[in-house]
Amino acid sequence: MKIGIYGYGNLGKGVEISALNDKNIEVVGVFTRRAPETVKTYGTPVYNANDILKFKNDIDVLIICGGSATDLPVLSPTLAENFNIVDSFDTHAKNPTHFANVNSVALKNKTTALISAGWDPGMFSIARVYANAILPNGSDYTFWGRGVSQGHSDAIRRIDGVIDARQYTVPVEESVNLVKSGVNPTLTTRQKHLRECYVVAKDGADLQKIENEIKSMPNYFADYDTTVNFITLEELNKNHKGMPHGGTVIRTGSTGLNNENKHLIEYNLKLDSNPEFTASVLVAYARAVYKLYLKNDFGAKTVFDISPADLSQFTTEELLSKML
């Protein structure tokens, strides 16, 4: 399978690394809207994004590594005119619109286009759907972390007097244990997650003011128990440069004539590198997209439309004899 990578931030780099580790995948090129000569890859040729149509016949699946806010709503439908694509669109409320936009283009042009791959949306969504199907009488819980939230880190960096910052989203352990105990609790935003901030401030900055500004920030921090730790730039670079993440999807429920038997279904991810793991999921779904395309199964797809067999690298015989 020959893939192209459109966009080359952390996610694009992760896709390149993941594909380079797979002997069945050839990376045709990285396509960037920056000046190509300024982009340094791990060996893949870099092209101007404007030249992408020249590669129409050389790329089996194009993995689009752009942001959900403004990039993907435009890029995915546009690129699906000429390519099979995979994206990681994650603006939950706009899923139906994005799907419809991509679907009409893909059906018209006979391409296959999978949206919203990754781990949430993605593997966590799959875990929820399976758990709901096999345990229809129950409740869903999702906890994220412990992991770095780029959005929350960025929000802190925009505060006056802040040089750099890293924010960890942390599940409240007592709440996770309460959920696992099967008592089906109703949890507030504050009861589900803590926010742990590591902040590098300018010399002479008003630390109390920065801390107050963080803790009272609407949507991002105000509804959470937030801790703010001021550290040096050296400490931040030494201890907080990674991009770990993960989380837990739990469904608890019951069976029996009188719901007397309780069951717990739990899916956990613990990831050293959020972008590399997400990239690894995108590459797996690129393989599935290509399989569907070869079966003339066109249009927009989500992870829900892909069977485990279509996602798998194993043959039907291997699946039957080794994995079942």
Next chain:
Amino acid sequence: MKIGIYGYGNLGKGVEISALNDKNIEVVGVFTRRAPETVKTYGTPVYNANDILKFKNDIDVLIICGGSATDLPVLSPTLAENFNIVDSFDTHAKNPTHFANVNSVALKNKTTALISAGWDPGMFSIARVYANAILPNGSDYTFWGRGVSQGHSDAIRRIDGVIDARQYTVPVEESVNLVKSGVNPTLTTRQKHLRECYVVAKDGADLQKIENEIKSMPNYFADYDTTVNFITLEELNKNHKGMPHGGTVIRTGSTGLNNENKHLIEYNLKLDSNPEFTASVLVAYARAVYKLYLKNDFGAKTVFDISPADLSQFTTEELLSKML
């Protein structure tokens, strides 16, 4: 959807209960090889298994609740001639043969037949395939329990002087933690699971002899650290009558140019009632089988061939807007 239940042991009862709890499912009948008047259901009519063909046009999917050793290898191919079926075949080494036998019959007769549903094989198999697809460089571990093994309990009951017994399979906690730490250990059979036995002996039986016989039993106990606890029949009936089970599928692996980033994927089940949960999985897959049948997608299938969307009780719109 109208289902039939062929076989009425613990699993068949679980299927009936699960279906009765689903307002979209009608249970047409329980089919038994025993005298029908001796079988007491939770309300479903009971018929002689020999009369099953009279119901050919009344049953959308027949769920076969028989044993894998001798029942299913005969029943599944035979019944797939006239019915869409789901079975829970779990003799791992014979999966390819069973699949081939069912497939040829189902393709010829235009029925849809899903084999090996349940949680292992079943949900655990799915967890392994997804984890392998998205983290190709890694290792798989499966731990079962803490839960009752019927096979091991039966093996103890066959020992002279034993009235009743219950055997719990217990994962070795240190090994589970070692696996989760990401060091990728090689574990022996003994290092993975303990076997915990509760035995009711006849008055005057030679307890030491029974204990020795259990601990030295090849395949079942000899390769494990086994504890034997002699208890009264009252204690057994009070504390060990349930059929809890569960387990954990773990894949650890790495990404990065030099495999520098470690990842953990974990799927856990903790079940109060093994047969009721397994039944709940069979009923979910019966729904999927019927969807495939209505799309003229005939032949033998496994859980790997079923997409989350086909398994789900939700509509495409609900999946996009609520579950993704």
